[in-house]
Amino acid sequence: MTSPVAQHVGRAWGGMMNLLVPNPCALCVWSDAEKYHLCRVCTALLRDQTRQVIQAQDFADALPLDIVTGQPLPVFAASLYTPEMARLVLNFKDHQRIKLAQVFRPIMYRTLQYATQDCGSPSYRVVPIPTSGAGMRKRGYNPVTMMLPSPLPDRLHCDPGLLKTRWNFFSRTAHHGSGVQARRESARRKFRLARRHQEPAEPIILVDDVLTTGATLAGAARTLQAAGFDIAAAVVLSTVIPRS
Ligand SMILES: [Zn+2]
Known part of the structure; x- marks a missing residue:
């Protein structure tokens, strides 16, 4: 479904984000994960959903x-x-x-x-x-x-x-x-x-x-x-x- 070019761009983008955010959240990817690989917002979201x-x-x-x-x-x-x-x-x-x-x-x-x-x-x-x-x-x-x-x-x-x-x-x-x-x-x-x-x-x-x-x-x-x-x-x- 995803083209090789899109995959490549995605990987490059992900790599760049990793430079900006040393420990990216496993859910939103944008914010820094504070604990257990999730950021504060996603931790709250997960708590709400469970x-x-x-x-x-x-x-x-x-x-x-x-x-x-x-x-x-x-x-x-x-x-x-x-x-x-x-x-x-x-x-x-x-x-x-x-x-x-x-x-x-x-x-x-x-x-x-x-x-x-x-x-x-x-x-x-x-x-x-x-x-x-x-x-x-x-x-x-x-x-x-x-x-x-x-x-x-x-x-x-x-x-x-x-x-x-x-x-x-x-x-x-x-x-x-x-x-x-x-x-x-x-x-x-x-x-x-x-x-x-x-x-x-x-x-x-x-x-x-x-x-x-x-x-x-x-x-x-x-x-x-x-x-x-x-x-x-x-x-x-x-x-x-x-x-x-
Ligand atoms: Zn997050």
């Missing part, structure tokens, strides 16, 4: 449904996927702004806390959605795991290695299919359990960065449920705004 936890299960049409109640999996989102959140997530995942994790961690902490206050189990296992093999080769880390606070809120413990992506030669072709059914079908084959003979114990809270259709969470939930795990809820940083 003020209230959103129950997002009705926003996505491909979430797993409870067998008994028919209700979708509860999903707690820290924010709406606004243009600002989209830029932050993109900078974090693809533009080497890894330290933005420090911005996301307290937000995820509050959202996880909120999610577990709502549920009644004595403890929960937090399972981040694994990154694809290509994503892992590109970045060398899983951005979702990086977003998790340490320590987690009380009664939660992290199990980052439980779920893995399945290497799938046909996954690209599967993605060419359109519609909810095709996405569900490809998401179902996306994950596998990392360790065999894993004893299912406390219920699981799945964690992902952005909720769109819910197909990824559904695929992860199905893989875990097939091994006897109970999925209590999901927590995401952002949820797309539903089409009305």
